[in-house]
Amino acid sequence: MTPARPPAPIKTPCIQVCVVDGESGLCLGCYRRLAEIAGWAKLGAAEREAIMAELPSRRSLIAPQKLAMF
Template sequence: MSDLRPSPPRPISSPCVMVCTVDGASGLCLGCYRTLGEIAEWSRMGEENRQKVMQELPSRAERIDPKLR
């Protein structure tokens, strides 16, 4: 008899650091630099789209007032 149970889902990569505060001026999360829309869609995005966003995140830090970082 073969085991027909599906394998567990693969974990989704995420830049979340559990600092969930959005900067009103830039619209970016102060912890991960994603937009609210990206955060909301993250689990439904394909891995390719998630990787694209993750590549953009370091440059987004410049959009946040240094006093808030």
């Protein structure tokens, strides 16, 4: 019998800057919405990859002066 392996870590865009912008509803660190952050572990790998592919374009939804704080 082979020993059980621990599950692979879940890929995440989190950079430990957890501040949600009230105007856009996006995290200033990773650009995810609160619902996406809360349900991240329950999403399938394909769903997480799709969201992560979208994140760079979300940056433009946040006022530049708010991003300058980080």
